[in-house]
Amino acid sequence: EVQLVESGGGLVQPGRSLKLSCAASGFTFSDYYMAWVRQAPTKGLEWVASISYDGGSTYYRDSVKGRFTISRDNAKSSLYLQMDSLRSEDTATYYCTTANGWFAYWGQGTLVTVSS
């Protein structure tokens, strides 16, 4: 059974940093691009960042470019999102997903709240 389990969310002040993690199991992690998708409270889905099979290529939406860094450790079947210089508009539930074009598998999400 495919499982994606996010962790690391919480309350953080504007301008501070937070690192999200996603532990994957039940599939060959290195066979998949991976991504983070977020959803602000009562809003729609928003793609944040993606990473290639070996981590050699990364892609970001403009609003997080230069502030967020996506990375992966295939030996640990883990995906990460380092979020720096956080803003109130980054408040959302962050989902870890497989991303070979479409988002087939999703985690349960971890809530990040940016507030003073």
Added chain:
Amino acid sequence: DIVLTQSPATLSVTPGESVSLSCRASQGISTSIHWYQQKSNESPRLLIKYASQSISGIPSRFSGSGSGTDFTLSINRVESEDFSVYYCQQSYSLLYTFGAGTKLELK
């Protein structure tokens, strides 16, 4: 960025009705469109990939069509469990985008 426009924003239907949800892309994207269902307080679920390809475990009443800029998700005979929000997403560009969603609600 490729903009996806979903319509209508809200669709009120009675169980047993058949419905069509629209997703229009700001430029031609071949069939690089995927559809998701999100129930309240749950993670999204993939329904259809590449405009019309079915997904294992998804009921056959869900189907997709379209190419280029206009796409449709059809639900044949809506059931009570189908009342939720539906999103389209494009993968023509690696800078993925989602539509704003269509909420299917009980009339």
